Amino acid sequence: MKKLLLYAFLLPTLIQPQQKKLRLLYDLAQDYGDFFQQDEHDNGFWKKFKKALHKKGYSAQAAKYSLQSLQDSYDADCVIFFNLPMSLTHGKLRPLRNAKTAAFLFEPPATSPHQYQQRRWDIVDNIFTWNDELIDNKKVHKFHWMQYNLNPTNPFMHDQRPFNKKKLCTMISSNRHSNHPQALFNKRLEIIDFFDNLNTYELDLFGRSCAGNRQKSYKGSVDNKYKCMSNYRFYICFENMDGPAGYITEKIFDCFFGGCVPIYLGAPNIDKYIPQNCFINMRNFNSYQELYSFIKNISAKKHEQYLTNIKNFLAGPQARPFSQEAMIETYLSCLKE
Known part of the structure; x- marks a missing residue:
């Protein structure tokens, strides 16, 4: 028993x-x-x-x-x-x-x-x-959209250069196309052409198969996008599509991780998820010239405040959904x- x-x-x-x-x-x-x-x-x-x-x-x-x-x-x-x-x-x-x-x-x-x-x-x-x-x-x-590299205690992927050692603006993009009326691929080309026509060489364009006839801006491909971004003050951050509420991909977070202030165009309700003081909203400008004047005249102190706001966001509860x-x-x- x-x-x-x-x-x-x-x-x-x-x-x-x-x-x-x-x-x-x-x-x-x-x-x-x-x-x-x-x-x-x-x-x-x-x-x-x-x-x-x-x-x-x-x-x-x-x-x-x-x-x-x-x-x-x-x-x-x-x-x-x-x-x-x-x-x-x-x-x-x-x-x-x-x-x-x-x-x-x-x-x-x-x-x-x-x-x-x-x-x-x-x-x-x-x-x-x-x-x-x-x-x-x-x-x-x-x-x-999950961010694999989200690290609240160490938000930037690379050491930051001083403001006066950073170039003005960059973009990393591929040569994509869509006939969808809300696609933003043509908007990317427009802003590249705008900078090329300035003849000031203040935009560096990187990426595979994206040069076309835009040789003034194009600098080839990059092995480490975060290291590349850390050399610039601003980044042209246009989503693939304009309009759908909530369409926030890795693009704006890549800017954050690279210590680069995004010039953002995409989700119209972006500020529902990411504080307005972390990025420059392209919708607030009537022209590329107006945008250019704004970023060209931003002080080192103002730029540093953007980076501080980004760090605070990445370390806080508002970033947890990502x-x-x-x-x-x-x-x-x-x-x-």
Whole structure:
């Protein structure tokens, strides 16, 4: 009898609950492999996420989206898509009827319009978007663009040069195009042309395949954008798209991390999330000439105040929605309980 009782007490500890499965399928241009197998990828974010999933009883795997990787996910309890693949259909997801599914729409309509066709949203259980205008907190939920390099105790990625040693302005960009009426690619070209026509050589343009005939500004590609930015006072920070409320990507944060004051154009409600005293809002100027006169005449003291405001924002609670911890919480909300 004693042995029987002992076995009865031991039995619950010997039986381990079966792990649930999370599969993350990303529709990105490049194949990055399995994020969860990269120990220190993106400041260890995936390692932290994997640990949080393990506490919830989930194993995790990630793969570039393909028909094969989708079929390999048919036994999953939860499938998360990074961007909705154009080829994804109800039929292909039918074997996943018992799984919880969610899609995170990172790209805007200017570069990925198919993702915003409502019929596609019916394919998955939940949609997560940065676009404040689409949120209903039922089917469609909010996420903030996570900043891997957000470090409240050491906000700048490189040592800062003195104000009088910094050049005026820079931009790092690629040669992209969109016919979407709200796309800002042409606005970037406009401001580059404006600086070129000044003949003062006060804008340095970096990036791959972005020179075209703009040889005055173009300085080639860069290996470390933060180190590059630390040599300049201001950065032309135009999002890919103008107009959608809440569309705040890594672009403005890259400026912050580089210790460079952003000249921002993008989300009309940017000041809902980032204090106005951290950036220069392009919407406040009637022309590029007006903007140029403003930044040209900013004093060292005023510029330093911008940088202090940026540090205070990055170290404070208002930046937390863009943190790794907040993003993990958002991903965990997708899980099947």
